[in-house]
Amino acid sequence: MSNPSLLILAGDGIGPEVMEQVKRIIGWYGAKRDLTFDVSEDLVGGAAYDAHGTPLHDDTMARAQEVDAVLLGAVGGPKYDALDFSVKPERGLLRLRKEMDLFSNLRPAQCFDALADFSSLKRDVVAGLDIMIVRELTSGIYFGEPRGIFKEGNERVGVNTQRYTESEIDRVARSAFELARKRGNKVCSMEKANVMESGILWREVVQKVHDEDYPDVELSHMYADAGAMQLCRWPKQFDVIVTDNLFGDLLSDAAAMLTGSLGMLPSASLGAPMANGRPKALYEPVHGSAPDIAGQGKANPIACILSFAMALRYSFSQGAEADRLEAAVEKVLADGLRTADLIGEDGVQPVSTTQMGDAILAALDDSL
Numbered sequence: 001m002s003n004p005s006l007l008i009l010a011g012d013g014i015g016p017e018v019m020e021q022v023k024r025i026i027g028w029y030g031a032k033r034d035l036t037f038d039v040s041e042d043l044v045g046g047a048a049y050d051a052h053g054t055p056l057h058d059d060t061m062a063r064a065q066e067v068d069a070v071l072l073g074a075v076g077g078p079k080y081d082a083l084d085f086s087v088k089p090e091r092g093l094l095r096l097r098k099e100m101d102l103f104s105n106l107r108p109a110q111c112f113d114a115l116a117d118f119s120s121l122k123r124d125v126v127a128g129l130d131i132m133i134v135r136e137l138t139s140g141i142y143f144g145e146p147r148g149i150f151k152e153g154n155e156r157v158g159v160n161t162q163r164y165t166e167s168e169i170d171r172v173a174r175s176a177f178e179l180a181r182k183r184g185n186k187v188c189s190m191e192k193a194n195v196m197e198s199g200i201l202w203r204e205v206v207q208k209v210h211d212e213d214y215p216d217v218e219l220s221h222m223y224a225d226a227g228a229m230q231l232c233r234w235p236k237q238f239d240v241i242v243t244d245n246l247f248g249d250l251l252s253d254a255a256a257m258l259t260g261s262l263g264m265l266p267s268a269s270l271g272a273p274m275a276n277g278r279p280k281a282l283y284e285p286v287h288g289s290a291p292d293i294a295g296q297g298k299a300n301p302i303a304c305i306l307s308f309a310m311a312l313r314y315s316f317s318q319g320a321e322a323d324r325l326e327a328a329v330e331k332v333l334a335d336g337l338r339t340a341d342l343i344g345e346d347g348v349q350p351v352s353t354t355q356m357g358d359a360i361l362a363a364l365d366d367s368l
Contacts, residue, residue, distance in 0.1 A: 003038045005040070006038070007042060007069075009043065010072075011047060011073040012077050013076070025305060045076060048089075061099060069311050069315040070096065071311065072283070075092060076088070076288060076289045077289050103171060103172055104137065105268070106132060108130070108133075113127060121258060133242075135248025136168065136242075139164055139245060143245075147159055162196065170209055173242060175242075176242035179240050180217050184239035185239070188241050188242075189206045189221050203221055227243075228254055264306070298341075301339075301356055331363045339353065
């Protein structure tokens with residue numbers, strides 16, 4: 001059998017730096033665990049624009065459709081702020097999500113015990129936190145038509161349309177219920193059914209999917225604004241949260257900060273199964289391109305490394321190896337190693353991006 005295939009799109013800013021550490025870990029799995037990947041690399045975002053005049057070349061898009069999974073670093077930077085909206089670096093990422101039809105975005109918010117004091121919330125509120133936000137990613141207000149800025153009478157009006165079909169809600173709900181069965185078996189669906197017709201439909205479809213196919217999973221419904229409040233009040237009440245594109249964007253960023261640093265958080269964007277049974281998939285850290293520290297060796301590679309752990313789990317059915325990698329990260333943090341974004345007022349000296357990679361590789365060696 002051929003090796004599973006990975007397309008690496010390191011992107012801009014700190015993307016290449018953090019991805020370099022992921023490539024070292026991919027090499028470790030090939031050498032030490034007989035788990036070898038066929039890895040190819042290409043450009044996305046500003047790097048692609050510099051080379052091709054577009055944030056994602058058609059050939060790259062075609063390759064992304066063919067591989068088993070895509071690993072992406074980060075896109076964007078002030079260098080590209082003046083570009084037309086249609087060719088900004090972020091459009092490359094949006095094109096990947098849309099054309100691969102990656103409708104289910106998984107955003108875990110996990111607080112490692114060693115970092116509980118880095119959260120802006122009290123330790124007892126966040127210690128042990130492990131929730132998953134499932135965000136619908138390819139529809140809703142970010143893609144609905146009509147959209148644009150139009151002239152109405154004597155003034156302009158900006159229009160964006162919140163639109164969901166039953167099938168779009170159905171498939172992301174199933175994704176959430178399937179995940180919950182492998183976790184705490186609880187799903188909370190969040191919308192605004194009190195003021196939005198799309199929210200009414202969302203609640204009805206999620207409930208129908210639950211009643212017909214997932215009655216064993218505990219389901220609750222919550223208005224999204226109340227959900228934001230509860231994430232700040234007592235986030236450990238949640239296991240899996242499923243919500244639409246807009247609310248998922250907001251709620252997942254709020255949940256991210258419960259853990260103390262964006263540099264710690266991975267994500268997965270999944271689509272329908274391919275012919276080989278694996279889902280269309282793109283994995284990326286939640287953090288941006290951080291151009292202010294790019295090239296300085298200060299970036300935290302953990303979010304990108306944990307994104308590869310998610311690929312092991314969700315694309316390659318290597319749950320035990322994902323556990324191994326996550327445990328290695330936890331051990332390094334428990335041993336006190338910190339990149340600059342994790343330095344508090346305790347006088348700990350930060351390690352570099354490469355030194356953090358070295359430590360995680362050493363912890364992986366210790367796990368054998």
